[in-house]
Amino acid sequence: ETGVTQSPTHLIKTRGQQVTLRCSSQSGHNTVSWYQQALGQGPQFIFQYYREEENGRGNFPPRFSGLQFPNYSSELNVNALELDDSALYLCASSLGAGGVYGYTFGSGTRLTVV
């Protein structure tokens, strides 16, 4: 059974650019959640996708958007990057939307905006 895979592992972008982060969910999981984690802080919920539809969104602006594909993999897109978007972006997959059986997290993508 494979875990959650995220790509790329590190990324440097310039302010104003756009970025796409990718996530392959764990085998058998149908739900993907995205989190932003700033240095020294707990992960902050961005949004969740359940069976290809957005199922809840945290307090993030519309320039944060996402997709989930039929194989349950997912993308996080961020437009008009700002310096404060620099963070570790985590993807978590689960069986079911609420994660009663536990979420499996990837190792994250470290995004640096300069």
Next chain:
Amino acid sequence: LAKTTQPISMDSYEGQEVNITCSHNNIATNDYITWYQQFPSQGPRFIIQGYKTKVTNEVASLFIPADRKSSTLSLPRVSLSDTAVYYCLVGDGGYNTDKLIFGTGTRLQVFP
């Protein structure tokens, strides 16, 4: 959403038992309590989950009193590799309700 409160940091020595308590005064009837462990530059890792009384697995034990307003994660005989941030979360796992909401966690430092 049930909010949780944990100590910001704890120190321990190798071989000791560590107990991290989490307060969740407004936990709902359907909420589960879940603990995650996170190492630097890695995603959180599921440790243990419970609803009431006591749950034990190969890594930890989770104690939940009858009123469920708090819970205690117990790590037996910690080692240096247990140095990490530990998060307590509550949620009911429902389709249209809670998502995982993380607080700032408890930073555990284990010394030799």
